[in-house]
Amino acid sequence: MATTYSISDLAREFDLTPRAMRFYEDMGLLEPARSGPGGRQRVYSSRDRTRLKLTLRAKRLGLSLTEAKQLIDMYDSPRDTGPQLRKFLEVLGQHRAQLEAQLADLQATLKEVAEHEKDARALLAGVDGKAGAKRGRGVRGA
Incomplete structure (x- = not known):
């Protein structure tokens, strides 16, 4: 007899609701059989x-559910695996390019944040230095 699972079995196993x-x-993406009343x-x-x-592996890779379904459906068909693997590599290549562009944007943003932090620290040091000098004069003049 084939192994079957309830919705709660799989939800628990894969930490899903x-x-x-x-x-x-x-x-x-899933096609469960139905049983019980109605x-x-x-x-x-x-x-x-x-x-x-x-599906969950594809999500971790950042693929959309539509992309995941297309890839998974290809493996369900009895066709030659060559076209399936080429399509998989094409989708992964497109996704890699998208991630690399996002990474470049993030790196540029991080660089900009670091520059702003450096400028703000320099300004703060100047403000703190002036405040300290004013306090120091007040003490000497007393």
Whole structure:
């Protein structure tokens, strides 16, 4: 008999809420069977568990759920793996370029913040120095 999982089993295993699981189902990433009265109980297969694992991995890589679905769906088809791997490399390459652009923007922003911090410290040192000189004169004149 094939292994099956309830929504709470997979939610607990992957530290998700049942609501997130239902969202992934709505997106077409998971396709649980239904059982019980009115088909209200979801029954997830090993295939669903694998698809969920791949979805979460894609999210960690920063891919959108749509991109994740496209890639995961490719592996469900019986086609040659060459086109699938080329598409995967294309998506990863695009994502890498996006991340590198974001990293460059962040590095530029960090450099700008450091310059502002340096300027503010220099101004503060000048203000503190003037205040100290004024206090020092007041003490001497007393």
